[in-house]
Amino acid sequence: MIISNPIELRGIVEGFYGTPWTFEDRVDLIKFSKEVNLNAYIYAPKDDLYHREQWRDPYPDEKLEELKNLIALSIENNIRFIFAVSPGIDLNYYGDKGEEDFNKLMIKLDSLYKIGCRDFAIFFDDITLQSDSGVNQAYFLNKLKDNLDSIYHDINPLMTVPTEYWRTSMVDKRGNLKQYTSDFVNNLSKKIIVLYTGEEVVGDGLSDENYKKATDIYQRELGIWWNYPVNDYLKNKRALGPIEKLPTLNVQSIFYNPMEQVQLSKISLATGADYALSPSTYNADESWNKAIEKQFGDLAPEMKIFAKHSRHMNNYSWAKVGPPDGPEFYEEGHNAIVAFTEKKEFDYTKLFDLIDEMEKAGNILLENLSEEILKECKPQLDQFVRISNADRIAAQSLQNGKLNSKLTNLRNEIKLFEREALISEESGVKFIDEVIEVLNG
Secondary structure (H helix, E strand, O other), rough: OOOOOOEEEEEEEEEEOOOOOHHHHHHHHHHHHHHOOEEEEOOOOOOOOOOOOOOOOOOOOHHHHHHHHHHHHHHHHOOOOEEEEOOOOOOOOOOHHHHHHHHHHHHHHHHHHHHOOEEEEEEEEOOOOOOOOHHHHHHHHHHHHHHHHHHHOOOOOOEEEOOOOOOOHHHHOOEEEHHHHHHHHHHOOOOOEEEEEOOEEEEOOOOOOHHHHHHHOOOOEEEEEEOOOOOOOOOOOOOOOOOOOOOOOOOEEEEEEEOHHHHHHHHHHHHHHHHHHHHOOOHHHHHHHHHHHHHHHHHHHHHHHHHHHOOEEEEOOOOOOOOOOOHHHHHHHHHHHHHOOOOOOOOOOOHHHHHHHHHHHHHHHHOOOOOHHHHHHHHHHHHHHHHHHHHHHHHHHHOOOOHHHHHHHHHHHHHHHHHHHHHOOOOOOOOOOHHHHHHOO
């Protein structure tokens, strides 16, 4: 067996849409990164005004002081603090306005250099493309890299994210490069690190073969920005599964985009750290079990039950990632419905045991989790208990053979139960969507 080396640059990218983390959150995650052997953190919160909307403006003194302290803490913990700016929404490239924008960005990056930052990134994701965007962005990045290198002699390579940042967006239906990607690739300095998100924005894994297809496009190793456990496109669901289905060969770098929920993100982030330390020998299930046991101690058995039912992220459009929700329950519920439909005998013992286990786990966690963690998942736990009760009603109806005449009514009853829970102000949560459908028929 070939044992791969650790991925050299492995860390967290605070790159989600939504409420940015607090200073305390970032301190916590930097220390956590050290504990699990991650070694990089990208500061790129989409809804930090000074990162994106007002990128030209310098940070206020109090915010700059926070960043200074975070950089110092990162250095102390051997974490590379990478400061990112996303200017693409209204960046001028040429002429007097282009020079003015370039100088404002340089002033901003210089202010970070003066407080200890030695890693910088410019992101062009999630913006509208123009016909000459690829050429313009590459020109700007090359100019910035050259300028930074000429002024500072101790900085690390510049990093970027292109506008076509997943592989299938880079090619047309015939497999030919689209104009933007062709222009960007052909003009961008080979010394600039490029991150991409895999086959899709949020994809169901990334194979060695598909990783190679992307590197062939860029004629360089690419870094991976992996969109799990981020949940900004399904804000009411928690992504509590392991990192999985990533290349077994070494990649240039990898960054995991987390949830707003700092504490719950640590489950996946810990598994991502294990993967990055040895991609070829990584075992997702073992790592996931180990992470929960370490993070939740005596509550680990209950947390595993809850987390196993909230891992799969699917918006039925451009995002699908994570292991299936509650696979044992899904299988047992499916078997019960098949047996009922075919008028066969079925032993409901395991199904009811699983339902009882779900309800008990939810209640124990509601009573015993710390306030800090409950703030991140109490509505989901409340829903978990409610869905367990709905599952029990459906299973009992199946067992009693009452669905022949009342099948539609029971389905409507459960769906109404679920819908009311989903839209209520207190528990506006999305949870185990695949699981409840099993016992809805």
